[in-house]
Amino acid sequence: MSSEEWQIVWFTAWVSALSTIVILPFGLALAWVLARFTWPGKSVVETLISLPLVMPPVATGLILLKLFGRRGPIGSFLHDTLHLDVVFTWRGVLIALGVMSFPLLVRSARVAFEEVSPRLEQIARTLGASDARVFFTVTAPLAMRGILGGMILSFARALGEFGATIMIAGNIPGQTSTLSLSIFQSVQLGQDADAFRLLGISTALAFVAVWTSEWLMRRKRTFK
Amino acid sequence: MSLVLKNISLPLSDFRLEVSAEVRSPIITVVFGPSGAGKTSLLDLVAGLRRPESAYIELGGGVLTDTANQIFVPTRRRGIGYVPQDLALFPHLSVGQNLLYGHKPGTTEPFAFDHIVDLLEIRGLIERGIGQLSGGEKQRVALARALLASPRLLLLDEPLANLDRQLKTKIIPYLARIRDEFRIPVLYVTHDRFETRSLADEIIILIRGRIVQSGPAQDVFRKPATLDVAELLAVGAV
Numbered sequence: 001m002s003s004e005e006w007q008i009v010w011f012t013a014w015v016s017a018l019s020t021i022v023i024l025p026f027g028l029a030l031a032w033v034l035a036r037f038t039w040p041g042k043s044v045v046e047t048l049i050s051l052p053l054v055m056p057p058v059a060t061g062l063i064l065l066k067l068f069g070r071r072g073p074i075g076s077f078l079h080d081t082l083h084l085d086v087v088f089t090w091r092g093v094l095i096a097l098g099v100m101s102f103p104l105l106v107r108s109a110r111v112a113f114e115e116v117s118p119r120l121e122q123i124a125r126t127l128g129a130s131d132a133r134v135f136f137t138v139t140a141p142l143a144m145r146g147i148l149g150g151m152i153l154s155f156a157r158a159l160g161e162f163g164a165t166i167m168i169a170g171n172i173p174g175q176t177s178t179l180s181l182s183i184f185q186s187v188q189l190g191q192d193a194d195a196f197r198l199l200g201i202s203t204a205l206a207f208v209a210v211w212t213s214e215w216l217m218r219r220k221r222t223f224k
Numbered sequence: 225m226s227l228v229l230k231n232i233s234l235p236l237s238d239f240r241l242e243v244s245a246e247v248r249s250p251i252i253t254v255v256f257g258p259s260g261a262g263k264t265s266l267l268d269l270v271a272g273l274r275r276p277e278s279a280y281i282e283l284g285g286g287v288l289t290d291t292a293n294q295i296f297v298p299t300r301r302r303g304i305g306y307v308p309q310d311l312a313l314f315p316h317l318s319v320g321q322n323l324l325y326g327h328k329p330g331t332t333e334p335f336a337f338d339h340i341v342d343l344l345e346i347r348g349l350i351e352r353g354i355g356q357l358s359g360g361e362k363q364r365v366a367l368a369r370a371l372l373a374s375p376r377l378l379l380l381d382e383p384l385a386n387l388d389r390q391l392k393t394k395i396i397p398y399l400a401r402i403r404d405e406f407r408i409p410v411l412y413v414t415h416d417r418f419e420t421r422s423l424a425d426e427i428i429i430l431i432r433g434r435i436v437q438s439g440p441a442q443d444v445f446r447k448p449a450t451l452d453v454a455e456l457l458a459v460g461a462v
Contacts, residue, residue: 122273123312125299127326127373137325141316 001197004173005182009201012178015090016158019097020151023105027154028147031109032139036118052164053103061167064095068168092169093176100161101154108153108217112146113139149216156209159202179205225249227270227377227409230280234265241265241433247377250407251425252399254414254441258456262433263413264309267379270411271306272299284376305375309382311366313354319365320350326373334405335374343405344368344398360391364398371406378402378410384419396422417458421445429453 001009034046052060068075068086078084086092116139124134140147162180169176171185179202186195227247234241241262247253255263268274270281272288275296281289283304288297314322323341333339341347344364349357357365363383370378380399384392400423403410414420420427424441429449437449448454 117310117312119308119310119312120314122271122299123306123308124314124325125273126271126302126304126306127369128300129326130300138314 005194005197007174008177008179008182008198011090012159012180013205015093015178016097016155019094019101019158020105020155022094023098023102023154024151027102027105027150028109028140031106032113032135034106035110035113049106050103052100057100057161057163058167060099061096061164064092064099064164064168068092068095087168088170088172088176090169090176093165093178096164096168097158097161100164101157104157105150105154108150109143109147112143112150115146116142145216149213152209152213152216156206156213159205159209225284225376225407225409227411228280228282229270230282232266232269232276232279232281234262234269234274234276234279236262236265236433239433241269243430243433243435245428245435245438247409247411247426249409250403252403252410252412252423253426253428254412254420254424255428255430256414256420256424256456257430258415261415261430263415263430264381266430267306267381267411267413270377271304271379272297272302273306303374303376304379305370305373305377306379307366307370307381307383309385311362311383313362313366313369315354317354318350319346319352319354319357322354322365322369323350323372325369328374331372331374335371337372340368340371343401359387360395363387363391363395367398367402371402376408378406378408380410380412382414382416383412384416385414389418392419392422399423420457429456431456 030049034042065087066072068078070076070079070085070087075086078086084091086095120138120142121134124138129137160180161178162184165176165178166181171177171181177185179198183195183198183202186192186198226249229243229245229247232241232243239262243266255266257263265274269276269279269289276289276291278291279289280287280292283302287295288302289295314325317325323337323346327337331337341350344367346361346364346368349361349365354362354365366383384395387395396419399410399412403425412419412423420441426439427441427444428438429436429444431452437444437453444453445457448457
């Protein structure tokens with residue numbers, strides 16, 4: 001593999017990992033709220049969260065482009081106040097991956113939180129624990145398998161993202177090129193050998209991620 | 225120390241829980257009634273795990289809930305020990321970690337760690353996981369965990385429901401010991417006559433959300449107020 005290909009693999013892996021870490025607190029908070037509370041209009045929130053799973057990724061990318069472009073409501077704010085550009089930068093890749101993998105994290109974590117008996121949390125409160133302590137010492141540890149599974153699924157989804165990424169970040173070699181974008185470009189240029197090498201790497205990464213996630217989900221809790 | 229419950233009102237699925245009562249220490253007050261009478265809901269209200277439509281709840285002179293004046297002390301500040309029917313031991317923690325969850329270091333007797341662990345004879349279990357305990361051991365660990373948080377009131381929701389008669393007979397003396405050692409009021413929910421006869425100092429009979437009779441255990445057993453109460457307690461006709 002060439003150094004350029006290694007750079008693509010490295011960039012794809014770390015930006016996917018970073019996007020998973022960035023969405024983690026928001027995803028867990030939302031999953032916990034969805035698991036523990038009901039309110040009018042909850043189904044609208046649930047639908048909105050799941051939209052990136054079913055919408056064409058290119059359409060989601062277009063929305064992100066409009067929001068984060070220099071003339072967009074968020075993009076202009078970031079540019080004017082923090083002098084940060086998102087579109088056609090690695091930050092664009094990060095946002096595209098985060099948005100596209102967010103629903104998978106929320107869904108897995110929500111199921112995991114729902115499996116934790118609210119009685120355990122209530123009894124922890126009777127023992128004097130604050131809400132934060134209950135979450136970090138009872139809820140999160142008991143939901144950890146599902147949370148980890150969701151993180152790995154999100155990471156795997158981010159590794160393979162294409163449509164939204166190309167819309168908001170383009171395919172700039174050395175800056176925004178990910179594995180998927182590079183495979184597409186290699187095929188377009190007739191460089192089949194390059195494409196197959198990258199395909200092999202993506203398949204191996206995806207296999208390990210999904211297998212680990214499945215293993216975590218199926219593994220029975222083994223408390224002593 | 226006494227627990228005062230006034231004008232409690234909470235709508236349940238097909239009736240309304242309406243209760244006024246006083247629970248004193250050091251006695252065990254058994255809330256006795258058929259399944260679905262609102263007994264667990266009553267304990268949840270006292271512990272602050274549910275919000276009533278209206279209620280005045282006072283413990284040891286301090287107001288815990290007063291809907292008229294919009295007072296609601298959060299569960300974690302109530303100082304109430306609660307052992308639910310399923311015990312709710314934290315399965316991912318060891319027995320020792322469960323016991324220390326609500327315990328403040330340096331607590332003096334009778335709520336000192338060593339004292340409670342010896343009283344309930346669970347010292348040998350501290351290193352174990354929750355899954356390695358028998359039913360009776362789990363019961364004692366749950367009781368100890370609640371007591372180690374130095375509660376001012378103990379709520380026990382059918383804590384022996386999943387045990388056979390032989391095990392119940394073994395655990396009941398521990399409960400009597402708790403009453404005598406800690407001198408805090410104990411509100412004990414059950415629909416089991418054997419437990420009621422063995423433990424109750426006072427009885428509150430709750431049927432479909434209403435108290436139909438209350439008083440010293442002997443009086444209630446001797447003179448059930450209605451046929452329903454007599455049937456529930458399986459004593460002779462009124």
